[in-house]
Amino acid sequence: MLGIDKLSYQSRWCRVSPLRKCALYLLMMVLAFALPPVGQAVLLLVIAAFTCWLLRVGPVRYLRWLAVQLGFLLFGVMTIIFSASHHAQALLWSVPLGTLHIGIDAQGIGVANQTFWRSLAALAATYWLVLNLPFPQLIILLQRLRVPRLLTEQILLTWRFIFILLDEAQAIHRAQSLRFGYRTLPGGYRSLAMLISMLFSRVLLRYQQMVTTLDVKLYQGDFHL
Template identity: 50%
Template sequence: MLEIDRLSWQNRWQARDPMRKFVLYMTLLGIALLTSPLYQCATLLLLIPLTCYLAHVGLTRYLRWLSVPLGFLAVSLLSIAVSFAWSADGMLYSVRLGSVFLGLDKHGLVLANQAMWRSMTALAATYLFVLTTPFTQIIQILKRCHLPRLLIEHTLLSYRFIFIFLDEAVAIRQAQSLRFGYRSLRTGYHSLAMLVGMLMLRVMTRYREMSIALEVKLYQGEFHL
């Protein structure tokens, strides 16, 4: 079981009404997307200790999770803050590249600052929701929002196959490690290629087994949700 999924079943809000948690999540997303950086920063600083308390998560572990997308965010912020221009006028710092200038201007920095706080606050709000809402409650939310039944079933199956995929990948990698499959860079690449090939076969096998089990249970094309 994924650590985040396990924590969602053991948090202090596990028994609360899922729709209330969903409304709170939507409200926090609205604050993250529509308010100024000052309110976004205040919301972020509030969500960090609140999530750690409700989900029984240490601050160090939570900050490590929060830092996962920082690499992607840094690239995005850099592309927003840095601009090209024919003239260096108005730029705070610039470098000449042939006939154009590459540099930072005030408008780009303002946009980058807004994007940073917006992204981090939205991510913190999402962590609060997923760490306090088990997947079964998410299915209840989808049903109460009257989303198409087919979409809910696809969501349920995708969730199920994520665990199948990860279980098989961990089992294969552990078996390879016991046979020293990753003792060098060359053997590591070879083992990784074998893992990918075997993983597809194992997942397809698990899919066929699940299909047979559904047929035995007289599956009529709809899951009982």
């Protein structure tokens, strides 16, 4: 199982109806976009505390999850704060660059502040849904929302092949490690290249085996969901 799967199955709300979870998620998202920055910060703290309690994890681990996306968010916020203008008086602080002045825009600070807290609140709400919704409940939710069956089947098969891909990659990597394939940096690069080439061939072989199995079971084009 993936780490995200383990967390969703250990959640206190593991067996709660997925429709209720979806409704609460939509409420969180509406609040994340409608509240002012102070309210969004409070909402972020509430969702974070609620998520930690449901998943039985500590705040440090939760902050590590947020840190994964924080770098991209900060980079986007910085592009909002800094602006270019032909007049230095229009900026709080600027550096001349040819005929332009690049610096901090007062209006951009307000927009960046709102964008920062709104994004974090929405991200926390999305984390809450993903980490508390096991994959079988996701399939049920998609069916209840009348998502096209073909799309649901594609999601199911993609999820299945993620495990096949990881299983084959771990088996190849284990065999290479036992033969000291990653002992040196050049050897590690060669082993990694071999792993990638072998991985796709073995995944295609597993796919052919699955197709053969489905043909033996008289597969008619529809999966039982």
